Amino acid sequence: MMTEALLLMKRNIIRFAAFALTGFLLLQAASFFFRGSYWFSRGFIYDRTARLAAFDTETPGQIDVLNLGDSLSICALSPLELFRDYGITSYNLGQDMQFPVESYYALKHALKTQPIKVVLLETNAIFYENSLADEGVKTLSESLQSLFPFLRYHNLWKIPFMKKSIRSYFKGYTINEIERPFTYDKEYDFNNTTVYYPIARQQLFQLKRIQKLCEDYGITLILYSSASIMNYYTMRKHNTLIDICRENGIHFIDANYDIASVNVNWETDTWDNGDHLNLSGCRKMTAYLGDRLRATVNDLPDHRSDPLYVSWTEMYQDYLAEVEKMEGKNYSMIENELRH
Numbered sequence: 001m002m003t004e005a006l007l008l009m010k011r012n013i014i015r016f017a018a019f020a021l022t023g024f025l026l027l028q029a030a031s032f033f034f035r036g037s038y039w040f041s042r043g044f045i046y047d048r049t050a051r052l053a054a055f056d057t058e059t060p061g062q063i064d065v066l067n068l069g070d071s072l073s074i075c076a077l078s079p080l081e082l083f084r085d086y087g088i089t090s091y092n093l094g095q096d097m098q099f100p101v102e103s104y105y106a107l108k109h110a111l112k113t114q115p116i117k118v119v120l121l122e123t124n125a126i127f128y129e130n131s132l133a134d135e136g137v138k139t140l141s142e143s144l145q146s147l148f149p150f151l152r153y154h155n156l157w158k159i160p161f162m163k164k165s166i167r168s169y170f171k172g173y174t175i176n177e178i179e180r181p182f183t184y185d186k187e188y189d190f191n192n193t194t195v196y197y198p199i200a201r202q203q204l205f206q207l208k209r210i211q212k213l214c215e216d217y218g219i220t221l222i223l224y225s226s227a228s229i230m231n232y233y234t235m236r237k238h239n240t241l242i243d244i245c246r247e248n249g250i251h252f253i254d255a256n257y258d259i260a261s262v263n264v265n266w267e268t269d270t271w272d273n274g275d276h277l278n279l280s281g282c283r284k285m286t287a288y289l290g291d292r293l294r295a296t297v298n299d300l301p302d303h304r305s306d307p308l309y310v311s312w313t314e315m316y317q318d319y320l321a322e323v324e325k326m327e328g329k330n331y332s333m334i335e336n337e338l339r340h
Contacts, residue, residue: 036049036052036053036056036149036152036153037053037054037056037057039053039153040053040054040056040057041057042164043164043165044162044164044165045153045165046165046167047155048095048096048097048098049095049152049153050165050167050169051074051092051093051094051095051169051172052093052095052106052109052152053153054169054172055091055093055109055110055172056113058091058113058114058171059311060113060114061113061114061115062089062114062303062308062309063089063090063091063110063114063115063116064088064089064090064115064116064117064118064300064301065082065088065089065090065091065116065117065118065119065120065293065300066090066091066093066106066107066110066114066116066118066119066120067079067090067091067092067093067094067120067122067172068093068094068098068103068106068107068119068120068121068122069094069098069103069120069121069122069123069124069125070094070095070096070097070098070122070124070125071094071095071096071097071098071276072122072124072226072228072231072276073092073094073098073120073121073122073226074092074094074095074096074172074173074174075176075226075276075277075278075281075282076122076224076226076227076277076282076285076286076289077090077092077120077173077282077285077286077289078170078173078279078282078283078286079091079092079170079171079172079173080170080171080173080312080315080316080319081283081286081287082286082289082290083303083304083309083312083316084304084316085286085287085290086290086293086294086302087301087302087303087304087305088290088293088300088302088303089303089309089312090120090171091110091114091171091172092171092172092173093106093107093110093172094106094122094172097125097128098125099125099128099130099138099203099206100125100126100128100203100206100207100210101135101138101139101142101202101206102138102142103121103125103206103210104142104206104209104210104213105142105143105145105146107119107210107213107214108146108213109146111213111217116217116219117219117220117297117299117300118219118220118221118222118293118297118300119210119214119219119220119221119222120222120224120289121207121210121221121222121223121224122223122224122225122226123223123224123225123237123241124225124226124228124231124232125203126199126203126204126207126223126241127197127198127199127200127203127237127240128200128203129200130200130202132201132202135202166331166334166335166338167331168318168322170315170318170319170322171315173282174330174331175279175319175322175323175326175330175331176271176276176278176279176326176330176331177271177278177279177280177323177326177327177328177329177330178271178272178278178328178329178330178333179267179268179270179271179278179280179328180270180271180272180273181266181267181268181270181273181274182229182230182266182267182270182273182274183273184230184273184274186229186233187233188229188233188234188256188259189233189234189235190234190235190238190257191235192234192235192236193235193239194239195234195235195236195239196236196239196240196243197236197237197239197240198240199240199244204244207244207248208248211248211250220251220296220297221250221251222250222251222252222253222292222293222296223241223244223245223250223251223252223253224252224253224254224255224289224292225237225238225241225253225254225255225256225257226255226277226285227255227256227259227262227264227269227277227281227284227285228256228274228275228276228277229256229266229274230273230274230275231275232254232256233256238254238256238257241254251296253289253292255285255288258288261288262284262285262288263284264277264281264284264285265280268280268281269281269284271330279323
């Protein structure tokens with residue numbers, strides 16, 4: 001009886017191992033076919049995964065600064081303008097509603113091909129609220145998508161029914177020239193230095209994972225709050241971040257606390273009533289971050305005279321042409337016009 005039970009257990013183990021191996025090989029094969037870089041370059045990826053797919057088209061070994069975070073981050077930095085004025089190579093690898101666990105895996109992905117020296121992490125997502133169960137699901141999902149890109153780009157089976165994207169990504173930045181001023185009856189209030197904004201344990205845990213990964217690779221981690229009067233109009237988040245960064249030895253930059261230096265005009269520099277920056281605001285925020293990067297990180301090279309980076313100068317000319325073409329619009333507006 002014991003021998004038969006052991007034989008049955010052995011058979012079941014072999015079957016499970018064979019099933020798992022088959023599944024693994026199928027996912028690997030599917031991931032090879034559903035490469036994000038291949039389909040992005042053909043215009044078929046334009047959802048929140050687009051920047052991850054586009055990143056894989058970059059020349060390896062050229063990105064020094066990685067910008068991570070939610071939608072505030074991707075509106076805060078124009079990498080080609082940072083390169084033009086400071087010679088710093090950077091990439092926007094944030095996403096709409098990018099949770100810190102997603103930032104962690106985005107950084108891990110970037111490190112496969114790029115010698116990242118600085119991580120800029122926009123802070124708004126650190127205050128996202130979600131349950132421990134949701135965080136566990138997100139962590140499992142991100143780890144599996146990291147192993148099997150097919151799972152990240154699985155909706156590409158819809159390609160025969162999809163229209164190609166008209167969006168241009170310039171090192172992760174998409175141009176938005178709409179102006180919708182801040183109209184609410186409130187102002188920056190940085191008088192209260194005692195009230196704090198709560199932060200979920202799981203977001204703090206993921207922040208520490210990001211910090212540890214940066215330390216392992218000798219990367220300078222900088223937390224920054226982009227100019228956004230809708231999200232940072234009081235001292236509460238600032239107070240919390242000051243304490244977190246002081247306790248963990250992390251650099252922190254708050255553009256809202258220093259808004260006069262950024263010189264943002266909430267009449268002209270936002271496309272959605274003071275939440276996100278448009279191109280005009282992004283240019284000011286990019287200059288502000290460039291100054292802070294030069295002041296904080298001593299070994300960031302200036303690549304402007306390096307012939308290996310001539311493609312950055314060439315892309316900048318395409319960027320200027322796109323800025324002129326997009327005057328007063330964003331891509332969603334143009335897509336709606338095309339539909340009609």
